[in-house]
Amino acid sequence: MRTAIVTREGFNKLKQELDFLWRDERPAITKIVTWAASLGDRSENADYQYNKRKLREIDRRVRYLRKTLENVKVVDYSPVQEGKVFFGALVEVENEDGVKREFRVVGYDEIFGRNDYISIDSPMARALLNKAIDDEAVVLTPQGETTWYINAISYPAADLEQ
Structure with missing residues (x-):
């Protein structure tokens, strides 16, 4: 398993x-499975089957999280990052049509369930890395090249430290 990188906030959430x-x-679901199993015939016991499946899903996720947390590298904010886009940056960009977007550049394990986070491995993040305010980033998309202009860069972790 490769070493993944995450922000301090991402590590804490995982x-x-x-x-x-x-x-x-897991203990709550285990109690339900034990109760449902005590009722007898498990082959037609919906409570047993459903919760047993849920228990397997929980166990799978626990295994994944444990492996991930063992191999993760936490990347903390550094004042050296100020003014440029690096890992953990909150970036506001705008395209030629005036469409604005704001997102945070984070690790792969942090993007799920968030529309305002993008993976450091994404084409957009790669195009933005090491750029400063007013720089342009050319992103290769399936529809062709798109140019985005950087309007703002901040680091949420820096706000926490102040």
């Missing part, structure tokens, strides 16, 4: 999810 699944969710 750890919180693991703690919740292991300490709260």
